[in-house]
Amino acid sequence: MKAMVLGAFRPAAENPLEMRAEPVPAVGPEDILIKVRCCGVCHTDLHAVEGELPDVRFPLIPGHEVIGVV
Numbered sequence: 183m184k185a186m187v188l189g190a191f192r193p194a195a196e197n198p199l200e201m202r203a204e205p206v207p208a209v210g211p212e213d214i215l216i217k218v219r220c221c222g223v224c225h226t227d228l229h230a231v232e233g234e235l236p237d238v239r240f241p242l243i244p245g246h247e248v249i250g251v252v
Contacts, residue, residue: 188242191233198231204243214252222247 185204192198209215227244229235 185243186245188231188244189240191231191238194228194231199244202241216248216250216252218248218250220249221245 183204183206185202186199187202187204188199190198206215223245224247226235227246230238230242230244
């Protein structure tokens, strides 16, 4: 899958996200797989990108507001 990935904290104005090919996540018995068509990034994601939130682990794929197909 294609994903915009954060590898290190940087100001958003420096375009810190990099498009990468990532493996499709494993789906468990109570999960669904969604083919994402669009994804929004909220203000909390911006804080994570710029290093303003504790306990952020890399690589980080921000965005949880998706539109897709199940």
